[in-house]
Amino acid sequence: MSSGNGYSYKGHGTNSQGNHYCARDYGNGSNAYHYSNTNGSYYYSNPNGSTYYNSGSGSSTYTSPSGNSYSSSGSGSGSGSGSSGNSK
Template sequence: MPSQNGGYSYKSSGTNSQGNHYCSRDYGNDSNSYHYSNSDGSYYYSNPDGSTYYNNGGGSSTYTSPSGNSYSSGSGSGSGSGGSASQGSQK
């Protein structure tokens, strides 16, 4: 992933009453990003390029590219046999 250590300004951040933290950044040129992390260990990122990343805090995560393709990884609850491939059309 390209590193963007600068070129942005913080828009807002804080923690809500449920203990969930969020942070929003402005990269200029209508390019914004934000992330939040929840008290249950899950977290979500929305990136300036339009991609998103979600981790459920239990070892399973989903990345969605700017073009809309989703990629899942992780252990989750481990149901089913190991022979099934994930379908790219799950939306």
Template sequence: MSDKGYSYKSHGTNSQGNHYCARDYGNGSNAYHYSNTDGSYYYSNPNGSTYYNNGNGGAVYTPPSGGSSSSSGSSGSGSGASSGSGNSK
């Protein structure tokens, strides 16, 4: 273990030129990330959350409890439809 709270399991660059790094946190938690030559990158965190960025402004974050939260490069189009059909009698 290092003073950072984790130790490196493996890291390097694969034959496609993509970087990867895997860490061991010693309590059964592992994490890794990789970054690709196209600008995209992915993180898997020790708490179970993940984050992916496609390098073009699009990103997806998955919290530890599951589900996902994605954001595209463009500003979000608010889909909060408030078209109430008020039938008051």
């Protein structure tokens, strides 16, 4: 029923595990959805093909439409602006 925002809702709800999901249709063949889990993690799939996942405990992964992945780990109090692998 909501027009003007570029998408329509395909469906949303909560599954048997208590996880919430929401799916949207952008009308031009691209769809998007997200879900949030009871453990605090959540996942977004965007209409441009990118995805984003957050574990709920600080680490997250973003994948661009071209397929490049960028991960950040939230363990510790570092700035998190570098690449992983320098753990001494």
